[in-house]
Amino acid sequence: MARPQKLTAVVIASVFLALVGLLFYGVLVSDRADREALPSPLIGKPAPEFSLPVLHQPGKLVSSQDLRGQPYLLNVWGSWCPGCRIEHPVITRFAETKRLRVIGYNWKDEHADALRWLEQFGNPYWLVLVDYDGRKAIDWGIYGAPETFLVDAEGIVRWKHVGPVDDAVIADRLMPALDAIGVAR
Template sequence: MNTPVPNGGARRDKARWLPLAVFAALAVLLAAGVWLSRNPDREKLPSPLIGKPAPHFSLPVLHEAGRLMSTQDLRGAPYLLNVWGSWCPACRDEHPVLTRFAETKRVRVVGFNWKDEHADALRWLEEFGNPYFVVVADYEGKAAIDWGIYGAPETFLVDAQGVVRWKFVGPLTDKVIRDELIPQLDRLGPAPRGQAR
């Protein structure tokens, strides 16, 4: 007479449900990620960098083979670091707004090309125009980690001493520039003589 193994059937039932439970857990995580990416409140998440020195980078200049630019090179006058990529649909929406703002010469606008192909980035700027003082390229996305960048576009205002003063997640709009960025620039005071702000 065969003696049943205690709980043997229950173990088999659990084993059958395990892949479904794993799939359900992954689906919940994916749904949470989608919700966060579409939730407008994510744009209001505070950055731990505000009031702290900008994380160091030394990155290739997109338009000048062999040249590197670092955060140290950018010190001495404020700059607006704008994260973008040719693969980013929202960057295309933001671009005319950013271009109009850059033409005011209130502050140097530095492009931070993120996880892009060199040729694609150049082609994109050729098609839509280049509003940037300089463009640095973070091809592998390693420098972006230190800045806490998790999407594009994102924009940081860094003062002349290299301290991050403001961050905005999502595409810049005329309203954001008027109501948030310009007041931040006004707090920084006048630009050093002979330098565009």
């Protein structure tokens, strides 16, 4: 009778190890291109309309209409997001070039946590908008952080990146998108 119990334990352990292996592959090994395999349906369309509070001035609202006239990079982040911490120095270096406005989109975060995070790691943003409950993020198709969007001067979404932005993404994907909308180097 002990033999069937050992066999059951071996089967359960094998299934568990197979699931762990799949999870490991999906999270750590799969190529970044997989994340971009499904392009945003917003590309080439107007950015969603919004009116959101400003992190550093909670009583002030900024709308999508207020941002028209100049292109901007919208960077979705949260103090709770490990990938946001990884990309933050890259976003900071890019913002320092002053090629275009970099707007922070603080998503599903506590006000004090967001302020503390920016104080600790620096604030590269021209402006930080806040979506406390994540309702406006639904219109953008945001399903995680970090995500980054390029919006042109007319308010049309031209580019989207899911996951942490790194130097290669800036050079190989964002810069050509900026060139395409006429943002000078």
